[in-house]
Amino acid sequence: MEWTLSIPKIELHAHLNGSIRDPTLLELAKGLGDKDIINFSDVEGVILKNDRSLQEVFKLFDLIHILTTDHMTVTRITKEVIEDFAAENVVYLELRTTPKRNDSIGMSKRSYMEAVVKGLKSVTAVDVDFASCTVDTKSIVNPLLTNDTCNASTRKKIYVRLLLSIDRRETTVAAIETVKLALEMRDLGVVGIDLSGNPVVGNWITFLPALEFAREQGLHITLHCGEVPNRKEIQTMLDFLPQRIGHACCFEEEEWSKLKLYKIPVEICLTSNIRTETISSIDIHHFVDLYKAKHPLVLCTDDSGVFSTSLTNEYHLASSTFGLGKREMLQLARDAIGFIFADDGVKRDLTDIFDAATEKLD
Numbered sequence: 243m244e245w246t247l248s249i250p251k252i253e254l255h256a257h258l259n260g261s262i263r264d265p266t267l268l269e270l271a272k273g274l275g276d277k278d279i280i281n282f283s284d285v286e287g288v289i290l291k292n293d294r295s296l297q298e299v300f301k302l303f304d305l306i307h308i309l310t311t312d313h314m315t316v317t318r319i320t321k322e323v324i325e326d327f328a329a330e331n332v333v334y335l336e337l338r339t340t341p342k343r344n345d346s347i348g349m350s351k352r353s354y355m356e357a358v359v360k361g362l363k364s365v366t367a368v369d370v371d372f373a374s375c376t377v378d379t380k381s382i383v384n385p386l387l388t389n390d391t392c393n394a395s396t397r398k399k400i401y402v403r404l405l406l407s408i409d410r411r412e413t414t415v416a417a418i419e420t421v422k423l424a425l426e427m428r429d430l431g432v433v434g435i436d437l438s439g440n441p442v443v444g445n446w447i448t449f450l451p452a453l454e455f456a457r458e459q460g461l462h463i464t465l466h467c468g469e470v471p472n473r474k475e476i477q478t479m480l481d482f483l484p485q486r487i488g489h490a491c492c493f494e495e496e497e498w499s500k501l502k503l504y505k506i507p508v509e510i511c512l513t514s515n516i517r518t519e520t521i522s523s524i525d526i527h528h529f530v531d532l533y534k535a536k537h538p539l540v541l542c543t544d545d546s547g548v549f550s551t552s553l554t555n556e557y558h559l560a561s562s563t564f565g566l567g568k569r570e571m572l573q574l575a576r577d578a579i580g581f582i583f584a585d586d587g588v589k590r591d592l593t594d595i596f597d598a599a600t601e602k603l604d
């Protein structure tokens with residue numbers, strides 16, 4: 243586990259509100275409990291429960307959103323989530339979140355996202371590179387050097403880019419509003435759009451105009467695809483040719499063939515799939531088949547807080563379950579450079595970081 247922690251890693255599928263630390267969630271719940279807004283002991287049990295079905299996870303998110311959706315808290319959790327990923331040597335993070343509107347507290351989708359950006363800017367423990375136009379290629383610090391006493395003055399650096407999520411409960415108009423916001427915030431590190439939310443809610447056709455608009459405008463797109471059996475939707479999503487998809491759990495032969503033909507990279511979230519029983523057992527996880535087929539894939543956490551995991555843990559799990567050695571693990575982590583939504587400058591910097599890590603292994 244120590245070695246897995248030490249290698250540079252790339253996280254491409256992490257939901258902000260799913261990645262909150264448990265102590266923070268409990269503290270927020272206690273605060274609302276003290277004000278009699280919620281019943282703290284009921285909520286504490288829900289937060290600390292370990293196994294949840296996919297549908298229970300979405301109920302939990304409704305609760306989390308009650309606890310977190312004010313500007314100050316959004317800023318705080320963004321800061322903490324970035325610090326947590328950086329602490330485990332994640333060198334590039336694509337953090338996704340659903341811009342939320344809550345008129346009763348004067349929150350618009352834009353002000354929600356401004357609170358997220360404020361969180362990015364308020365990280366002090368590490369250097370955060372989040373704006374697409376301010377990449378300083380000289381100051382990137384190899385995470386492997388940070389434990390080196392000769393480099394006591396070097397600081398760890400993490401690249402963070404943002405994806406705005408469209409929630410499947412939203413209307414076409416609301417989805418387009420999210421895409422417009424993403425376009426306005428490109429200079430602040432927004433690189434793409436995600437479609438997520440309860441997969442049994444909503445219809446693909448509702449989101450299609452927003453996704454087409456996003457693509458026309460040059461935003462990258464990733465879709466939650468195949469979390470529940472829905473062959474028609476899965477096939478339509480694949481034919482849309484998104485740059486990546488998340489999960490791909492409920493595919494049948496025809497969908498696997500399409501996925502492989504189109505070479506769409508898959509964001510694999512092992513612990514999430516097992517905890518929500520989207521996949522019945524890890525030994526039969528599609529990671530194995532895709533990995534053997536050399537299909538593009540990347541290990542991700544999905545919701546590190548909700549599923550009590552970390553990216554280090556996901557690599558460790560893959561290694562211990564599927565027998566991957568150090569070299570294979572490092573290569574797997576490195577391959578993700580090819581699927582990030584940031585520009586070539588960032589890709590070059592990440593390549594340097596992984597070159598150094600590979601040299602250290604030799």
Ligand code: 5GP
Binds near residue numbers: 260338438439441466
């Ligand atoms: P947020 O967008 O509020 O920062 O992060 C939480 C939200 O991400 C949830 O309300 C849900 O819409 C989405 N989400 C988190 N985990 C999953 C998942 O495993 N599957 C899907 N489809 N959506 C998820």
